[in-house]
Ligand SMILES: O=C(O)CCC(=O)C(=O)O
């Protein structure tokens with residue numbers, strides 16, 4: 212016993228066990244009051260409108276070479292969320308030990324984001340707080356390298372959200388649904404046979420989804436641009452057993468009529484400019 216190094220992992224009960232390591236889902240990570248308060252503080256003038264969603268980056272967008280120039284995150288993005296990350300040690304292994312960048316995405320019914328990976332600009336931990344309405348995140352494997360077409364792991368250009376936005380804009384005339392299906396169709400030729408793809412993670416408002424390690428590196432994620440997520444049940448939704456209110460979807464016949472859903476994606480950008488380093492210097496252990 213005394214020689215054992217086994218350590219209780221506070222996140223283990225939240226692990227989505229039907230998916231490869233490591234996704235975690237925590238329902239009701241924030242309260243309804245906190246949700247309202249954050250929604251009210253998102254600045255209306257900062258939105259950048261894309262073809263299938265709108266977004267804003269805090270404290271700023273990354274430079275062309277994926278460097279963060281900004282300094283502090285605004286207080287409404289820090290409290291209470293980042294304090295709770297600290298308690299759960301979510302960013303303990305990333306270079307700055309805490310997130311320094313938040314991308315806010317908004318999806319109206321019928322909007323989505325093409326399958327992609329988040330790439331090399333960030334440490335391999337993304338913490339997503341969902342606000343407003345439920346939505347399904349689709350998880351797919353990467354296409355094999357000769358079929359990549361813009362979503363390759365080796366394509367660092369997809370490593371920033373701005374680059375992804377460009378790819379999305381250049382494909383604005385193709386149907387998003389088609390893209391999701393194309394990527395999905397290249398699956399099943401890949402390894403990791405014990406997991407089923409594509410699969411979905413249902414994100415309820417106020418929940419936290421963590422995507423870390425191989426789940427960050429080896430898989431694609433996207434959101435279908437549909438008005439209704441259908442056929443939601445324990446077989447088709449990877450985190451069904453972790454949902455706060457599965458009965459809501461059961462009672463609706465396995466349907467989720469999309470509302471406006473806003474996500475806050477917290478990340479640790481690896482490269483921070485020297486000017487910003489001075490500001491963050493007291494926080495990082497370098
Ligand atoms: O809104 C989401 O949950 C996903 C957003 C996303 O994948 C991204 O911003 O890279």
Ligand SMILES: [Fe+2]
Pocket residue numbers: 327328329432
């Ligand atoms: Fe992403």
